[in-house]
Amino acid sequence: MNAVIALCHFCEAHGPCAIFCTQTLRDTKIEDLQLDQQQHSQKECSACNYTTTTGRNNIYSKDTESGATFLSTQTSVLPEVATLVKQAAVRSLSCEINTNKDKDGGFVFFGDSARGHVLSHTFRVCDLQTRGFYQLFSIIVLMKDKYFLLNIKPFLAEHLKKISSELQAAAQRTKEAEEVNYSARQRRLSGAQFLMPTPRSLVELTCEQNVFAQLHSHFAWILLAGSRFLTEHVTFGNLPWLPPQSSGRPPAQRLTYNSSTLPMIEKYEESIDDQEEFFSLRHIKQVVRKDDFANVCYCALTGVKIIVRGAPERTFNFMMCLKKLLPEPMHNLMRIDAQHQHSISSEYKIISVSNDIAVPVASSSVFRIDFLDEHLNGHDVSVKWQGELPRKLPDLMVKLQRAVEEKTFTELVLNKQTKVHIEEWKNKVKCLNHAKSTSVQTKLKKVLGVQPQDQPLINYWSTHLH
Amino acid sequence: MSYEDDDYPVDTFPKEYEYTAYDQDGLDVNALPSNSETKPRILLMGLRRSGKSSIQKVVFHKMSPNETLFLESTSKIVKDDINNSSFVQFQIWDFPGQIDFIEPTFDSDMIFGGCGALVFVIDAKDDYNEALTKFKNTVIKAYKVNPNIKFEVFIHKVDGISDDSKMESQRDIHQRTSDDLSEAGLNKIHLSFHLTSIYDHSIFEAFSKVVQKLISQLPTLENLLNIFIPNSGIEKAFLFDVVSKIYIATDSSPVDMQAYELCCDMIDMVIDLSSIYSSEETAFDSGSSSLIKLNNNTILYLREVNKFLALVCILREENFNRQGVIDYNFICFRDAISQVFELRMKSQKLAPLQEHNEQDDHDLEDNLVMAMGRTHLEDDNSMMSRTQKLT
Structure with missing residues (x-):
């Protein structure tokens, strides 16, 4: 202090x-x-x-x-x-x-x-x-x-x-x-x-x-x-141990304090900061199968609804990682540990629910990830999606995949790299949003290096970034 | 001492451009003559343990002088509002003697700006060299900020000092402060010296003189008393502030210390007696009056003027045989005082008309002369006819 x-x-x-x-x-x-000098006067x-x-x-x-x-x-x-x-x-x-x-x-x-x-x-x-x-x-x-x-x-x-x-x-x-x-x-x-x-x-x-x-x-x-005594955290949405919020509020900065003793505070720090800082996109890859990783990324980036179902303790980290795939202004599209079924039908794009809430069947517009209680084929997660990946993937996704594959990156570096890519595309989309006529947009796209395969991502992001 | 929050940059405004309505401390009394609402301030300064808090407690809070031994040292500026009457309205600021308020860290404009009088208390029993140095610095600083301040020096704790050494120390202090100030090029400053002690009435008398200088209506009040006294056959009259026992006006005949003490004691007696036997909350009201005959053919006569003021008169017994005339004259006097109050209230509302007010004051005095009856000079008939004519 x-x-x-x-x-x-x-x-x-x-x-x-x-x-x-x-x-x-x-x-x-x-x-x-000079401690001795000051006392003279x-x-x-x-x-x-x-x-x-x-x-x-x-x-x-x-x-x-x-x-x-x-x-x-x-x-x-x-x-x-x-x-x-x-x-x-x-x-x-x-x-x-x-x-x-x-x-x-x-x-x-x-x-x-x-x-x-x-x-x-x-x-x-x-x-x-x-x-x-x-x-x-x-x-x-x-x-x-x-x-x-x-x-x-x-x-x-x-x-x-x-x-x-x-x-x-x-x-x-x-x-x-x-x-x-x-x-x-x-x-x-x-x-x-x-x-x-x-x-x-x-x-x-x-x-x-x-x-x-x-x-x-x-x-x-x-x-x-x-x-x-006092630590500062930035939390988005609901943490599992905090009382649920009524709606997707803008991310609130929250000061958490705990009047009990120091060990408790230390535990707190470990549990929050480490997870936020040190779980990267690789965590997603570990949880889902390798080919599903690309699907999850694609859905998250292009706005296909993702429903994560499972016990809050298990889904929380996963959700935190998914959050890294969206720029900050779009974090309100995520709902962690939704308590009501109607949250699913609303406009949340990435949502996690507990096991006791009914969820829609997987289709091309609904991506489902279920955290299972028992192992199934060596995996404890089942992923269902009817849609298919396009032949050419958006540029952002390619870059992200390359970063995840890069062996020399530590978790921390990977996180930074992810953030850089996301910010880059956020700025591109914002820039495009400013263009009024289609002719200007086409010119701008050329300058920014936006290609047709990026279009689904741009469509999705531009409606939420203003 | 002012500490503005730097988050709100107040000092970006020019000095004249201020929110006068919020200007409680009356920093701009001179710049804004209409702001006569602000109470004049009396500052009590002096070295530590010189008796500042004791004076304030004894004069304005009726503390017994012996109890002041147990006062703790003052650690902050104690501000005390004295609102006894519409005349006697001021604030007393009691300063801690340990802190040097001349330092640039303190806002001297704030301290001396709205100040009417600065009372500097010097302990006569102590070595006063340090006090005089501090006094010199304070005067120089205060005069620079506000040249209208009246400087009063209380040579305090003179009880138990022989008269000779009292005079000697007053002369010495006077001489040295004048030398100091003329060295600093401030010959014009007028200093008043008072020998005071809380164990007798000298502190009340000294404070009376300090307060009187702050009352702008003092000449009018004195004139009223000057007219009242000879017409009623009274030797001496004091207009007292009952709560503090300081007199806010007296007639122009010299003040005899013993006469003043007698009157003080009389007020004490009246208040004490009526607070024992009165059924009401207040011991002093419109019916309050008292008459004491002394064995030397002298009479003390007290009448209520208003809620806070009392008139105490000293007169020969043989002049009291026409009490009716005195009472009648007193009523005229009281009406005149209340007119002065009304004028003051008006002048507070209409400050630009101040000059007319003075004219009005004079008219008022003339009226009083005409209205009052006389005890000696005229025979009864002519007096009666005259009063009838006027009433």
Whole structure:
């Protein structure tokens, strides 16, 4: 997560400032940063500074998997970020305070694209020696990506709240211990005036020597987990595990999130990204017989209705591969896991249904693929189609077949290659659509290298590409 | 402090071209004279722990001075609306002393733009060198943004300091700030100094003077009182804002601090007593009046003027034997005040007619002179005939 998390404090003597700042470093090497130099200009005030037991002025931890380093310093090591953090600290403590819940500021979101977007959590930590008996702290999360920040707000809120309550509880314990020894009432009665005590640091308030080390580990964990917490997927149609949609909506971008733990998220990532990325047209070839592969491709490209029948788990991958045969604007012609029979008769061209839905008999205009429960002639898929392939195949299909046959192509390369061919023809069809008269079209076809055998494909695509 | 969202580029408009209806903070009071609706602002500035929040709490929120010890430090600008009456309408902004608002990151136009008075609080018990430096910088910046700001210096926490050292520190602070400002080439700026403490009435008196400068009708009110007093045989009269106990006008005779304290205490007493025994929610209404006889032949007399204002008078006992005349004169006075209010309401609606209003004010004073009865100078008959004629 590309964010800076900072603990800010309204110092009784010096006003608001950030005292502890954790950020993710990826490409920057920690050795390159001049960590020792930046601390010189700091004020000599225990409340505005943080101290570690080791006496070093920075704490860092490395995530070996991603190679990211989480570095905690007083101010950010990058000067431009440090300015943003400084401004955000002032705003979170002095301007954008949630006045509704005065004791516990809750969460405030503010910022803009230039100064960064900030989620701020203000809270008070009790301190017997300060005016009003409270010190004001805030934790800010500064990010450039507004929507990401807003989307993971529930996650951040939960954990920032935990951190603040932890600090508050520790300070409460300290306060109770102090009260036993010397109560405020006694002090008032004894006539001792409120001397100006030097502001106390968080270490003294919580009586916890390693409080900043703990904060570092909390902040670093949030930075690490935040990146895994929310993943972005582009899904078309219905995934088997998502609730069915009423109609073929345009492809929706969907943010999926899962509030349970990280292993679950990892599983998710494996199951979706890998399938989308690494199943290519070869998968179709594996499922159907070799000569049927050409038929499937031809039908998919020229708009013969394809009905895939079988259990959703088995048909899903197959459908994902078929999808690669159509350009993106035509993906709404596909319906994965249709729930109703009338979906079949509607204008969906490629449709998958489960076993319990009746489907029309195979004909020249209906291509049927059934995923069988038992093996039949060594195959578990039966393919039925009455039509015949033309003698000369469309140019696109020839190219695709050649790509599939190419041994040196990996799955990934094959996918890219498929996409390139499809896009090329999509553009050709779009171009032809713009031509008004037939004479212009004929000229254009000549230029684009469109031949008579491509005509069925063009007829089909041009009605759906506008 | 203003932070516009950069997603909406507000600053692409020229400065004059603004949505004045949404311009709550009255940034363009000078550019738009019709915008008299905007309340003047009083800024409370000063170093941390100089007593800004305490002043605000004691004067406007009736906090007892002892309790201010337990106030926590102010972390943000606390904006407080004072809407007691149509005269006394302003906002008080209490600034956190730790933050330097002169820095370019803060929008100084926003802070000083619609500001009527800047009250700078200096802790007299502390070493005030740092405070004076900050004061100098603040004045220079504020004057650059808005030359109409009135600068007031409260030399605060003077309770427990001997009179000599009070005067000494006031003289010293006065001398040094004047030197500082003339060094900066700002000789024209007028600074007012007040010695204040929340433990006595000095803070109320000082704040009264600050507020009075923001009331444009002050000369009219003073004239009205000047006419009222000799005609009724009254020695001194204050027009009080009941809630805050600051006086918004008095007659032109010099203010005796003890007289002011007496009147303050009287208001406290009336409010306390009537809030115990009154059946209504409000302790102060149109029937409120009170009369206290002191053993030195002096009488304190309080009458309600409107919901928020009270007139408190000090007079000799022998002048009170014609209470009817005083009451009659008071009614004339109250009517005159309400006319001033009406004029003000009109002038808010019709700002371009402001000059006529002043003319009207003068007419009003003349009418009052004619309407009022007299206690001393004329014998009873002539007075009666005169009042009959006019009523």
